[in-house]
Amino acid sequence: RPGAQEWVPEQAGTDALGEAAHRCRGCELWGPATQVVFSSGPDDADVVLVGEQPGDREDREGEPFVGPAGRVLADALEAAGIGRERVYVTNAVKHFRFTERGKRRLHKTPDVAHVRACLPWLEAEVAAVRPRVVVAMGATAARAVLGRSVRIGEVRGRVLDPPGDAGAAHEAGAVVVTTHPSALLRLRDRSGWDEAFDSLVSDLRTAAQAVV
Numbered sequence: 001r002p003g004a005q006e007w008v009p010e011q012a013g014t015d016a017l018g019e020a021a022h023r024c025r026g027c028e029l030w031g032p033a034t035q036v037v038f039s040s041g042p043d044d045a046d047v048v049l050v051g052e053q054p055g056d057r058e059d060r061e062g063e064p065f066v067g068p069a070g071r072v073l074a075d076a077l078e079a080a081g082i083g084r085e086r087v088y089v090t091n092a093v094k095h096f097r098f099t100e101r102g103k104r105r106l107h108k109t110p111d112v113a114h115v116r117a118c119l120p121w122l123e124a125e126v127a128a129v130r131p132r133v134v135v136a137m138g139a140t141a142a143r144a145v146l147g148r149s150v151r152i153g154e155v156r157g158r159v160l161d162p163p164g165d166a167g168a169a170h171e172a173g174a175v176v177v178t179t180h181p182s183a184l185l186r187l188r189d190r191s192g193w194d195e196a197f198d199s200l201v202s203d204l205r206t207a208a209q210a211v212v
């Protein structure tokens with residue numbers, strides 16, 4: 001593969017991968033970002049959770065899901081009864097993509113080319129962890145994990161077979177697609193929020209139960 005491939009060490013564990021990712025120049029996103037944001041969680045996890053890309057807070061702290069979306073995710077995992085020791089958390093794209101508006105840095109969705117460039121990292125992580133299930137949160141993650149574009153509404157909450165070589169999860173036991181937790185942050189009214197949260201929790205439970 002093009003992109004990140006030449007920086008990805010072979011047969012490496014997740015710590016070695018995270019170390020090597022600091023040197024990655026697989027696409028132009030490393031330039032404006034503060035640092036690479038790799039992953040958190042044990043490499044014997046049975047669930048791998050995949051987000052889109054680090055946000056502003058994650059970029060500053062160097063850890064995935066430590067900002068507002070991470071709060072939603074933590075609450076949803078707890079509601080689903082999934083202990084943190086069981087999950088390895090990562091992103092489809094490892095550098096924060098943003099545009100500057102004065103002093104603010106606004107999230108900018110990664111292009112398909114960024115997802116493709118960064119795919120060797122995710123593929124190597126799944127190969128290292130060999131989880132029973134990979135959960136793709138949102139459209140960008142689903143594209144990386146499955147290697148094709150899907151409509152979240154059509155596939156969410158079902159236990160899918162692992163993809164072929166085009167998807168990063170080909171060494172996982174199964175795949176579950178759900179919404180991205182940050183989608184909840186845009187919901188204003190309470191009932192809409194509750195419904196979206198319950199659906200996220202239900203999809204996470206489905207994923208956890210796919211683990212036998």
Ligand code: URA
Nearest residue numbers: 051052053054064065
């Ligand atoms: N959103 C993501 O997709 N990933 C993070 O790490 C934080 C927010």
Ligand code: SF4
Nearest residue numbers: 024026027094095118
């Ligand atoms: Fe490498 Fe991914 Fe960062 Fe691009 S986004 S430089 S491919 S780690």
